[in-house]
Every structure is written in C-alpha cells, then in structure tokens.
Amino acid sequence: MNATLELLNSHRSVRTYTPDPIPEEHILRAVEAGQAASTSSAVQAYCVIRVRDEGERRSLAELAGPQEKVAVAPEFFVICGDTRRHRLMTRRAGLEYSGNLEAFLLAVIDASLFAQNLCVAFESMGYGICYIGGLRNDLARVDEVLEIPEGVYPLYGLCVGVPAEEPSHRPRLPASSVLFDDRYPDDQAMLEEIDRYDEGYSAYRVARGASPGTWSGIMGSKFASPQRGDLGPYYRGKGADLS
Amino acid sequence: MNATLELLNSHRSVRTYTPDPIPEEHILRAVEAGQAASTSSAVQAYCVIRVRDEGERRSLAELAGPQEKVAVAPEFFVICGDTRRHRLMTRRAGLEYSGNLEAFLLAVIDASLFAQNLCVAFESMGYGICYIGGLRNDLARVDEVLEIPEGVYPLYGLCVGVPAEEPSHRPRLPASSVLFDDRYPDDQAMLEEIDRYDEGYSAYRVARGASPGTWSGIMGSKFASPQRGDLGPYYRGKGADLS
Numbered sequence: 001m002n003a004t005l006e007l008l009n010s011h012r013s014v015r016t017y018t019p020d021p022i023p024e025e026h027i028l029r030a031v032e033a034g035q036a037a038s039t040s041s042a043v044q045a046y047c048v049i050r051v052r053d054e055g056e057r058r059s060l061a062e063l064a065g066p067q068e069k070v071a072v073a074p075e076f077f078v079i080c081g082d083t084r085r086h087r088l089m090t091r092r093a094g095l096e097y098s099g100n101l102e103a104f105l106l107a108v109i110d111a112s113l114f115a116q117n118l119c120v121a122f123e124s125m126g127y128g129i130c131y132i133g134g135l136r137n138d139l140a141r142v143d144e145v146l147e148i149p150e151g152v153y154p155l156y157g158l159c160v161g162v163p164a165e166e167p168s169h170r171p172r173l174p175a176s177s178v179l180f181d182d183r184y185p186d187d188q189a190m191l192e193e194i195d196r197y198d199e200g201y202s203a204y205r206v207a208r209g210a211s212p213g214t215w216s217g218i219m220g221s222k223f224a225s226p227q228r229g230d231l232g233p234y235y236r237g238k239g240a241d242l243s
Numbered sequence: 244m245n246a247t248l249e250l251l252n253s254h255r256s257v258r259t260y261t262p263d264p265i266p267e268e269h270i271l272r273a274v275e276a277g278q279a280a281s282t283s284s285a286v287q288a289y290c291v292i293r294v295r296d297e298g299e300r301r302s303l304a305e306l307a308g309p310q311e312k313v314a315v316a317p318e319f320f321v322i323c324g325d326t327r328r329h330r331l332m333t334r335r336a337g338l339e340y341s342g343n344l345e346a347f348l349l350a351v352i353d354a355s356l357f358a359q360n361l362c363v364a365f366e367s368m369g370y371g372i373c374y375i376g377g378l379r380n381d382l383a384r385v386d387e388v389l390e391i392p393e394g395v396y397p398l399y400g401l402c403v404g405v406p407a408e409e410p411s412h413r414p415r416l417p418a419s420s421v422l423f424d425d426r427y428p429d430d431q432a433m434l435e436e437i438d439r440y441d442e443g444y445s446a447y448r449v450a451r452g453a454s455p456g457t458w459s460g461i462m463g464s465k466f467a468s469p470q471r472g473d474l475g476p477y478y479r480g481k482g483a484d485l486s
Contacts, residue, residue: 032252046421050423084433089466090463098468100470105379109355124246146426155352216332232343232344232485
C-alpha cells in the first residue's frame with residue numbers, strides 16, 4: 001500500500017488540538033492542493049472563509065452546537081459553494097444569471113471535492129481535521145456573523161489543528177454495501193448486509209464509552225424527524241433556484 | 244512537499260486510457276479509501292455503481308455527450324447519493340422517512356467526499372480519472388438503463404484507467420481568489436483578481452489548441468442560460484423534498 005493510501009485509510013476526525021498554530025505556508029499549500037481537485041468545466045464554484053476573529057468564532061461555536069472546538073481550534077474554515085463570481089461575470093457581460101438546481105449542485109459538488117482535497121492535504125502535513133455540519137443549524141446567523149453575500153452558500157465548517165487525541169476508527173459499511181456491479185441490490189440483500197454491520201458498529205460504540213446502539217437503529221430514528229427544515233428557504237433567499 | 248501533496252497537485256483529468264484492465268484488488272482498495280473519508284454522523288449516504296455491461300456503457304456514453312470515453316474507459320462508475328438504506332432503516336423501525344433538503348445535501352456532500360478520496364486513491368496507484376458531469380444531461384434515462392431505485396440519486400460518472408495521454412495543467416484561480424480572511428471581498432476587488440486570471444487562462448486555451456477565450460467570458464455566458472433545467476423535478480421524483 002502506498003503512502004497516500006495509508007494516509008487516506010488512517011483518517012479519523014480529530015476533535016481536540018494542541019494550541020500550536022498552523023504556519024501560513026501550510027494553509028496556502030493545503031488550499032492550493034484543494035484547488036487542484038477536479039472542477040466541473042473549470043467553474044471553480046467554491047470559496048473558503050478563514051475565521052480569525054475570536055468573537056466571530058465564539059458566535060459560530062454557539063450556533064453549531066454549541067461545539068467548543070469551533071471556538072478553540074487553531075484554524076476554523078467555512079466552506080462555501082460560490083456562484084457569486086459567476087454572477088459578477090454574467091452581469092458584466094450584460095446578461096442575467098440563471099441560479100437553477102444544476103448551478104446549485106455544481107457549487108455543492110465542486111466545494112466538496114475542493115474540501116476533501118484540502119483535508120487530505122492538511123492530514124498529509126500531520127494535522128487533524130473535523131468537518132462541522134452543525135454550521136447548517138443556523139445559516140442565516142452564519143451570514144450575519146460573517147457578512148456572507150448573495151450567491152455564496154455556506155455548507156459546512158472545518159476545524160484544523162495538531163491532534164491532541166488519537167481517536168479510534170469508526171467502522172464503515174463493508175465495501176460490498178456501497179460498491180455494486182451494474183445493479184443496486186434488492187432490499188432484503190441490503191438489510192442482511194446492514195444487520196451484519198450493526199454488530200460491529202454497536203461494539204465500537206460501547207468500546208468508546210457511548211450509549212449502545214446499532215447503526216440501523218440510529219439511522220432509522222435520525223431520518224424519521226426532519227432536520228434543519230429551513231435550508232430550502234435559506235438557500236433560495238441566497239439566490240439558488242431549487243425548483 | 245510530501246508525496247501526497249505532490250500527488251494532489253499533479254492532478255489533471257485524463258480522458259484517454261490504455262486498454263489495460265484495473266485489477267479487482269485496486270478497485271476494492273480505492274473504494275475502501277473512499278469510505279475512509281469523513282461522513283456526516285456516520286450516515287454514509289452514498290453508493291457507487293460499477294457499470295460493466297457494454298450495452299449499458301454505450302447508452303450512458305450517448306446521453307452524457309456523446310462521450311466515447313464513457314463507453315471505452317477500462318472502468319466507469321456512477322457515483323450516487325444514497326438515502327435508500329436510511330429509508331429501509333426508518334421503515335423497519337415503523338417510522339416515516341423525511342427526505343428534506345438537509346437529507347439531500349448530506350447525500351450530495353457525503354458522496355462527493357467519498358468520490359474525491361476514491362479519485363485520489365486511484366491516482367495514487369497510477370490511474371487517471373475524469374469526472375463525468377454529463378451524466379446529469381438525462382438522469383431519468385440513467386435510471387432506466389441502470390434500474391436505479393427510489394432514494395438513490397445519481398450525481399456524476401467517473402472514468403478510470405491507465406493514462407494514455409499527459410494533459411497539461413488547467414490553471415486555477417489564484418488562492419487569494421478563493422481563500423478569504425473573515426470577509427468575502429467586495430465585487431471590485433474580485434473583478435480585478437479575475438481580470439488577471441483571465442490572461443493566463445486564455446493563454447492556456449490557445450496553447451492546447453482550443454478557441455481563445457477568457458475565463459470570465461466563458462463563465463459569463465455559461466451561466467446566463469439555464470442548464471439541465473429538469474434536475475429539480477427529477478430528484479423530487481426520486482424522493483428528495485427540496486422545498
């Protein structure tokens with residue numbers, strides 16, 4: 001196995017960090033490696049806001065959970081889909097921007113390919129990372145705190161720092177449950193795979209001191225109650241036509 | 244610069260491949276490295292369909308462009324957001340699945356973090372990759388060809404093979420145009436950055452024999468006409484509530 005495969009496989013989300021700062025040069029390298037990811041027809045529909053202001057960090061930490069690590073991580077980034085540059089270009093050409101679902105999806109996908117490369121780059125330099133989906137708890141407030149303009153869609157946060165913990169590996173579904181030859185499996189076959197996965201997942205939770213629980217049990221109740229129900233109106237308000 | 248950073252920075256989309264097959268073991272390694280990426284609260288909301296049937300490949304190649312590489316690449320994968328497993332779990336618990344925009348976004352983001360790790364893993368083993376957004380030209384037909392069920396959202400394709408070309412590097416925006424400290428820049432500052440980028444981008448196009456064109460000119464006209472306008476009804480029809 002080569003060094004990159006080893007690095008990818010060794011990923012764990014790291015949630016506590018030493019106070020060591022990250023040199024500017026490392027941040028720049030990681031961002032450039034992020035930008036080297038594929039981007040649909042060169043649209044580069046993403047940007048990243050590095051949040052340095054302590055008060056702003058504290059506000060974001062509060063709305064994201066609260067999650068103290070957002071306030072205290074050596075670096076905290078907000079990953080955004082960015083259609084604003086395209087809007088500027090369209091307007092300059094005397095045309096009208098079309099913010100349909102394809103344009104929104106392009107931005108979400110482009111931003112996520114960028115973000116994952118960014119994370120792998122940071123990890124290759126010895127840092128630990130943790131995505132912060134909790135940012136979507138209150139995106140209107142994120143906009144207020146960071147004054148994020150129309151056409152820029154905050155998606156999630158990212159904490160980065162030198163690891164101060166060695167978390168255990170959260171088991172994934174077997175590859176046979178995500179990779180399929182030609183056809184998606186039937187429900188019964190999938191349920192049987194999940195039942196087998198449940199056993200190991202439950203053991204992992206107990207081993208790390210969490211309440212016992214199977215993957216299927218947790219997922220089954222998680223997706224029964226709608227979460228973050230205001231995302232549609234929010235992104236539409238930022239200029240995304242999701243119709 | 245470490246080996247992984249070098250690998251990330253050396254990425255170019257590769258569109259022609261030698262006929263060499265990819266060993267099963269390499270595919271499995273790449274998928275497992277993909278699965279090692281972060282996933283929001285372990286939801287693992289993705290799957291990948293490996294298209295082996297020649298007739299199906301030919302159909303997908305047609306609707307994606309046509310793009311011959313989709314038919315002839317040693318491997319072609321369809322990356323999907325997958326909410327079907329969660330639906331099965333919810334139903335088994337006697338509850339109702341809530342397919343709101345948050346659940347859809349989770350799937351798109353999770354799938355894209357997985358896909359980017361998958362690509363980096365393949366590249367680390369010497370393969371070249373090319374994302375195929377053209378799959379979204381006609382997702383209803385993709386569903387027909389591959390019989391993709393409710394709750395599974397095809398997002399894009401992925402060609403993989405041993406490179407038979409050495410493409411040049413498409414220049415990216417300067418890092419200063421995507422990484423911002425605390426605040427998104429004002430429009431005038433952004434336009435000036437883009438004007439500088441336009442020069443190099445145009446030179447790149449000419450050097451590779453494409454028609455001359457600036458990034459801002461191409462983006463300005465691209466986003467003036469709505470593309471793939473049927474994505475909203477399509478994904479809603481698959482069970483995603485985007486309201």
